Amino acid sequence: MSNGLTAYIEKDFEGTSLIIVSNREPYIHKKTGMTVKVDQPAGGLTSAMDDVLKATGGIWTAWGSGSGDREVVDAKSRVSVPPEKPSYTLKRVWLTPGEVDNYYHGYSNQVLWPLCHISLDRVYFRKRFWEDYKKANQSFADAVLEEADENSIVWVHDYHLCIVPEILREKKPELTIAHFWHIPWPDWSVFRVCPQAREILEAMLSNDLIGFQIPLFARNFMDCVRESVIDAETNYRQSTITFRGHTTRLKAFPISIDYDKFNTLASSWQTSRAIKKLKSKYALPDIVGIGVDRLEYTKGLIKRLQAINLLFERYERFRGKVTFIQIAVPTRLKEPYLSYKRSVEALVKKINDRFSTSAWRPVVYLDTKVEHKDLAAYYRMADMGIVSSAYDGMNLVGKEYVASQVDENGMLILSEFAGAADELEGAILVNPYDIEEFSDSIRKALTMAKEEKKERMSALRTQVRENDIYKWISDLLREMVFLSSSKQQKGSYFFDYTDTLHDSLAARRDSKAGKGRSPYFLFLDYDGTLTPIAESPDKARIAEEMRSLILELKKRVPVAVISGRALQDVKEQVGIEDIVYAGNHGSEIWDGERIVVSQHTDSSAQLLKNFLYALEQATAHIPGVFIEDKGVTASIHFRQVKTKVLSEFYELFTRIAKDYEQSFRITSGKKVFEIRPLDAWHKGDAVIWIMERMGNGRLPIYLGDDTTDEDAFRAIKNKGISICIGGSPDADYFLKDQDEVKDFLQWLAER
Ligand code: ADQ
Numbered sequence: 001m002s003n004g005l006t007a008y009i010e011k012d013f014e015g016t017s018l019i020i021v022s023n024r025e026p027y028i029h030k031k032t033g034m035t036v037k038v039d040q041p042a043g044g045l046t047s048a049m050d051d052v053l054k055a056t057g058g059i060w061t062a063w064g065s066g067s068g069d070r071e072v073v074d075a076k077s078r079v080s081v082p083p084e085k086p087s088y089t090l091k092r093v094w095l096t097p098g099e100v101d102n103y104y105h106g107y108s109n110q111v112l113w114p115l116c117h118i119s120l121d122r123v124y125f126r127k128r129f130w131e132d133y134k135k136a137n138q139s140f141a142d143a144v145l146e147e148a149d150e151n152s153i154v155w156v157h158d159y160h161l162c163i164v165p166e167i168l169r170e171k172k173p174e175l176t177i178a179h180f181w182h183i184p185w186p187d188w189s190v191f192r193v194c195p196q197a198r199e200i201l202e203a204m205l206s207n208d209l210i211g212f213q214i215p216l217f218a219r220n221f222m223d224c225v226r227e228s229v230i231d232a233e234t235n236y237r238q239s240t241i242t243f244r245g246h247t248t249r250l251k252a253f254p255i256s257i258d259y260d261k262f263n264t265l266a267s268s269w270q271t272s273r274a275i276k277k278l279k280s281k282y283a284l285p286d287i288v289g290i291g292v293d294r295l296e297y298t299k300g301l302i303k304r305l306q307a308i309n310l311l312f313e314r315y316e317r318f319r320g321k322v323t324f325i326q327i328a329v330p331t332r333l334k335e336p337y338l339s340y341k342r343s344v345e346a347l348v349k350k351i352n353d354r355f356s357t358s359a360w361r362p363v364v365y366l367d368t369k370v371e372h373k374d375l376a377a378y379y380r381m382a383d384m385g386i387v388s389s390a391y392d393g394m395n396l397v398g399k400e401y402v403a404s405q406v407d408e409n410g411m412l413i414l415s416e417f418a419g420a421a422d423e424l425e426g427a428i429l430v431n432p433y434d435i436e437e438f439s440d441s442i443r444k445a446l447t448m449a450k451e452e453k454k455e456r457m458s459a460l461r462t463q464v465r466e467n468d469i470y471k472w473i474s475d476l477l478r479e480m481v482f483l484s485s486s487k488q489q490k491g492s493y494f495f496d497y498t499d500t501l502h503d504s505l506a507a508r509r510d511s512k513a514g515k516g517r518s519p520y521f522l523f524l525d526y527d528g529t530l531t532p533i534a535e536s537p538d539k540a541r542i543a544e545e546m547r548s549l550i551l552e553l554k555k556r557v558p559v560a561v562i563s564g565r566a567l568q569d570v571k572e573q574v575g576i577e578d579i580v581y582a583g584n585h586g587s588e589i590w591d592g593e594r595i596v597v598s599q600h601t602d603s604s605a606q607l608l609k610n611f612l613y614a615l616e617q618a619t620a621h622i623p624g625v626f627i628e629d630k631g632v633t634a635s636i637h638f639r640q641v642k643t644k645v646l647s648e649f650y651e652l653f654t655r656i657a658k659d660y661e662q663s664f665r666i667t668s669g670k671k672v673f674e675i676r677p678l679d680a681w682h683k684g685d686a687v688i689w690i691m692e693r694m695g696n697g698r699l700p701i702y703l704g705d706d707t708t709d710e711d712a713f714r715a716i717k718n719k720g721i722s723i724c725i726g727g728s729p730d731a732d733y734f735l736k737d738q739d740e741v742k743d744f745l746q747w748l749a750e751r
Helices: 002-014 044-056 098-117 127-147 164-171 197-204 215-228 259-267 269-281 302-314 337-355 374-381 395-402 437-448 448-464 469-488 497-510 543-555 568-575 602-619 645-661 681-696 707-715 738-750
Strands: 017-022 028-032 035-039 057-062 078-081 088-093 152-156 176-180 209-212 234-236 240-243 246-252 287-294 322-328 361-366 382-387 409-413 428-430 518-527 559-562 580-583 586-591 595-597 628-629 635-636 666-667 672-677 699-704 721-725 733-735
Touching: 002 044, 002 246, 002 469, 017 044, 017 127, 035 088, 044 469, 044 645, 057 127, 057 721, 088 127, 098 127, 127 164, 152 164, 152 448, 164 176, 164 197, 164 733, 176 469, 197 215, 209 469, 215 234, 215 240, 215 246, 215 628, 246 469, 259 269, 259 374, 259 448, 259 738, 269 428, 269 666, 287 302, 287 374, 287 395, 302 322, 302 568, 302 681, 337 361, 361 738, 382 395, 382 437, 382 497, 395 409, 395 448, 409 437, 497 721, 518 666, 543 559, 543 738, 559 681, 568 580, 580 681, 586 681, 602 628, 602 635, 602 645, 602 672, 645 666, 645 672, 666 707, 681 699, 681 707, 699 707, 699 738, 721 738
Parallel strands: 017 057, 017 152, 057 088, 152 176, 176 209, 209 246, 287 322, 287 382, 322 361, 382 409, 409 428, 518 559, 518 699, 559 580, 699 721, 721 733
Antiparallel strands: 028 035, 078 088, 234 240, 240 246, 580 586, 586 595, 628 635, 635 672, 666 672
16 A cells, blocks of 8 residues: 555544445455355455555445355454454345346346446346345445444445445435445436436435546536436536535546556566566567456457457558457356357457468467466566457556556557546547547557657556556545545534644744744635625625734735736725735736736737637527636636526537637636636646745645635645635635634634
C-alpha cells in the first residue's frame, strides 16, 4: 500500500468503522476431501481493498461461494481474515443455488450487465430474476445491519447490489453509504429498457455518494433520474440529486491498478528469464502483440481478431514477422458465453489456417488464467497491447500493460469506448466497430518511430503512476469521511475548529517569520461568501454589518477579495479602499497601486466574443439566460431559466461549448457556467501570486463557496486554511451560510 494512503488511514480514518459490501469475497474456503484450503482471488481490486481493510480493520460482507466457507465461520457467519494474520472480519451471506441462478446469473448478468454495456439483444429478463435479486439484496443488507453502528461508513460495490442502499437507509438513516459502479452507466434511451428502471434509480438515491468511472456515466445517471424520477431534484452544477429529502452526490473516480507492483514485477530478472522462455516455447517472431481479457463479449475480441485478419490480408510484409497473443480466460460458463467462446475460437482457427507457415503462427490463443508475475512478462515482451472493448467501465488491462512497459518500447491501442480512453493520453485510440481503421491503427503502432513510442509511453506511465489504485481508494475514502463528518456535525460548525485555527495562528505568530506581524492573510470570495446568492449578480449586495467587519479586520491584517466578477465591478460592490482585489476569477489583480493582468491574448478575447455571440443567438428564445461578458472571462447565469426549458438550455450550451473547449476552461457553479481562457490565472494562481509578493510568511486563510474557489483551496493545501461555505472535500473546514461567515469574521476580529 502507498505511504500516502497508509498515513491518511492512520491520521484521518481513525475511529471510523468501514464496511465493504460486494458480491465476490476476498477469501474463499475450498473443501478438498477432509481439508479446507483458503484461496485468494487474484483480482487487483480485491487485493487493494484487502490491503485497506487490513489497515483500517472493519468488515467485508460478501456471498459465501466456497465449498468450505460454512465450515470456518462463527454463529454470525463471520471469519477473521487474512488467515495468517487476522486483522478484519469477513462476514458471509448465504444464498440458495436458485437465488444464485436468478440474482447473479440472471438479473445481474443477463439484465444489468448487457444493458449497461448497450448490448440490448443480449438482455434477457424473467420475473423470478428480479424477485430473487431483491431477496439476495435483502440478505446482503441484513448482514450489514447486524454489524453497522451509526458511525459506520458502508461502501457498496457494483451492479449486483443496487437495492442494498435503500434497505440500509430505511433501517439506519444515519449511515454514510457510498456505492461504486464499476461498469458504464448508459443514457436514458438505453436504461429505459430495464423493466425496473425507476425502482433501481430510486433505490440508488439512498446512497450519499455514487462513484462512477468517468464523468459521462455520472451525467447519464443524472439524465436517467431527470427523465424518470419526477419528484427528484437534479442539480447538474453541483452534481447532486435530492430525492425525498435526501441528497446524493455523483462523482467520477477513475479506478486504477497497483502501478508499483506491475512495474517491479516487469523489471525483475525473473521476468527477463520468463520472456526468453515464452519466446522459445511459442516460437515467437521479433514482434509480438498482446491482448488479455476475460472471455467476455463486451471486450470486443471478435472485432480485434477481424482487424488482425485484415492486417495480414492487406499487408503481406507483416506475415511471418508479427504474432498476436490472446489470453482469454472464460469466467462465466453459461450462454451466451459458450457461443461467444466458440465464435472466438473459430475465428482464431480461421486466421491461423489461412496464414500460418511451418515456422510461424499469426495468433497464439491461451484460454487459461495467468498469474500476475507471468502477465508482467507477456506485457513487457509485447510491442503492442490491444484493448478493443465495445464498451467498458474503465479497463485495467491497458493500465497494467503501460505499468509493465519498463523499456518504453511498446504502444497501446485502446478502444475509445473504454473509460480508460478518457485518461490514457498517448495511446492510439480506435473505434473497434470500424475494422478497417482498427487494422490501420495496428499497422501504425507496428511502424511507429521508436522515439515517438518512447515519448508516448513515458507520458502514459507517468499518468498511471500518479493515479494508481491507492490514489483511487484514498480519493473515495476522503469523500466518504467528508460526507460522514458533515452528517455528524449538525448546526454551527466553526466552533469545532477554533482550537485548530487558534493553534495554527499562534504557531505562525511565534515563528521567526511571523514575529511582530499579524499572523495571517485573509482571502474572501464575494458572491455566496460575503453575500447570499441572488437571482442575478446585480441583486447581490454586501450587508453593512459584513462590510464593517472587513473594515475592522483590514486594520490588523491584509485582506484580499477574490471574485469571478470583473475587477471594477467587485471593487465597487465591496467599496473598501486599501485592500487587494482580484477579478475575473483571479486573472486581473488590483494590488493597491496597479492592475496586473495574467497572460491572455487578443485572440482569446476575440474567440470569447465569438463564443458569447453564438450562445446569445442560440439561447435568445429562452427567457432568463443572462450572459455576463467580463472581457477576459464570462459567466452565463441561468438561475431564472424555468425548469421546463432547462434541458433545452443545457443542450444548446453543451453543443456550442464543445466548439470552444480547446481554448476555454468551462466550469459550472451555482446556476452559472464560468468561461475562462485556458491560459488565464485561476483563483489559486491569484492567491499564490499575492502571497509571494505580499504574504510575508503569513498563513493564508481562504473563504469561498463555489467550484472556482476549489482552485484556491488546493493552492493552499497544507500551507494555509481553507473554509468552504456549504462544504467541499477540497477545503479544510466548512461554514453553513453568511451568518456563520459573519460569526467567523467576528471571531477573527476579536483575536
Ligand atoms: P472487468 O471487466 O473484469 O471488471 P477489467 O478492467 O477488464 O475488468 O480487468 C480485468 C482484470 O482481470 C485485469 O486485472 C486482468 O489482468 C485480469 N485478467 C484478465 N484475463 C486474465 C487471465 N487470463 N489471467 C489472469 N488475469 C486476467 C469491471 C469493469 C471494468 C473495470 C473493472 C474495475 O468491467 O471496466 O475496469 O471492473 O472497476
